[in-house]
Amino acid sequence: MAKVAVTGGAGFIGSNLTRRLISEGYDVVVVDDLSTGLISNVDQERSKFHQVSITDPEALNNALKGCGTIFHLAARGSVPRSIKNPVATHDVNATGTLNVLEAARANGAHVIFSSSSSVYGRNMQLPKDESMWLGPMTPYAASKLAGEGYVQAYSAAYGVPTTLLRFFNVFGPRQRPDHEYAAVLPKWIWLAMQGQAIDIYGDGTASRDFTYVDTVLDIAITAMKEKVLTEGAMNLAYGNRIFLNETIEMLKKHFPDLQVNYKPERLGDVKESQNDPVLLKKLFPSVQPKPFEVALSETVDWLKEFGQSVANGPATVD
Numbered sequence: 001m002a003k004v005a006v007t008g009g010a011g012f013i014g015s016n017l018t019r020r021l022i023s024e025g026y027d028v029v030v031v032d033d034l035s036t037g038l039i040s041n042v043d044q045e046r047s048k049f050h051q052v053s054i055t056d057p058e059a060l061n062n063a064l065k066g067c068g069t070i071f072h073l074a075a076r077g078s079v080p081r082s083i084k085n086p087v088a089t090h091d092v093n094a095t096g097t098l099n100v101l102e103a104a105r106a107n108g109a110h111v112i113f114s115s116s117s118s119v120y121g122r123n124m125q126l127p128k129d130e131s132m133w134l135g136p137m138t139p140y141a142a143s144k145l146a147g148e149g150y151v152q153a154y155s156a157a158y159g160v161p162t163t164l165l166r167f168f169n170v171f172g173p174r175q176r177p178d179h180e181y182a183a184v185l186p187k188w189i190w191l192a193m194q195g196q197a198i199d200i201y202g203d204g205t206a207s208r209d210f211t212y213v214d215t216v217l218d219i220a221i222t223a224m225k226e227k228v229l230t231e232g233a234m235n236l237a238y239g240n241r242i243f244l245n246e247t248i249e250m251l252k253k254h255f256p257d258l259q260v261n262y263k264p265e266r267l268g269d270v271k272e273s274q275n276d277p278v279l280l281k282k283l284f285p286s287v288q289p290k291p292f293e294v295a296l297s298e299t300v301d302w303l304k305e306f307g308q309s310v311a312n313g314p315a316t317v318d
């Protein structure tokens, strides 16, 4: 079976993707420096693991040799982390992406790149589509946009086949629930599991276009199998407008005693985020997203059974 690589394969989305690829019979190479990813997420028996930073071109080239597809997910995530240390974020997310593209060019590999809806930043217009202007507001968003620029340049200048996906709020099994920068859904479920109250900033009328990780995998793997290339970027979210208060009502079905503290809105928090999925449905007509409430239940069940395996990882305090 074809040899494929997943950078960031010890992280949330990358470890789910790696498992799916292995189960479909691919020969999978995992590249991760374990800065936030977990070694327990990596199936070292059925994949080839390289503890390598994407900022080290030589080690990266060696690891990616012979791979026909590179799912590039490794990144220094988290907006607050990038505000604390913009240069480190740039090194990994921009220069690291350039290094991955160089390796792809050498191998004739297809690159599937994970960008972020945060590139829209100051552009508050909703719903989002790919023709809108971009206004990054944080070093994280700027680094992702730099990565997007390099992905498009390598496609145009060197003919590297590329698929550029902008993720919105992805959630699901294996997402870390317990650290300083944890995403809202795993964090809330984790607190609810311990019988602790959850905090909402604002009145709960903020909304998000949540995407289940399985749907992200469906898109990424279809992009590989059918060689779906993007001309520019493609937003990966199905146009859901899921209010935080609505999510809490769904969680109360699992945790009837759930206590909620409403706190003042935080400066800089985006009130709404929603995609217009026209391009997504055109390029990937066969992919059907799982309904949010079903996906949320699966995530609750997973965290109840296996959550401890992704809790207590690296603290990411730098």
Ligand SMILES: NC(=O)c1ccc[n+]([C@@H]2O[C@H](COP(=O)([O-])OP(=O)(O)OC[C@H]3O[C@@H](n4cnc5c(N)ncnc54)[C@H](O)[C@@H]3O)[C@@H](O)[C@H]2O)c1
Binding pocket: 007, 008, 009, 010, 011, 012, 013, 014, 031, 032, 033, 034, 035, 036, 037, 038, 052, 053, 054, 055, 072, 073, 074, 075, 076, 077, 092, 096, 114, 115, 116, 117, 166, 167, 168, 169, 170, 171
């Ligand atoms: N989860 C989301 O909602 C979301 C939204 C938008 C974009 N994204 C993007 O999707 C990708 C995957 O996100 P995730 O949620 O799985 O994040 P994650 O933090 O769980 O995984 C990222 C992985 O990259 C690894 N990594 C970090 N720096 C590295 C380096 N220098 N070299 C090699 N590996 C390194 C980490 O150890 C980790 O395992 C990231 O590029 C992220 O920016 C995610």
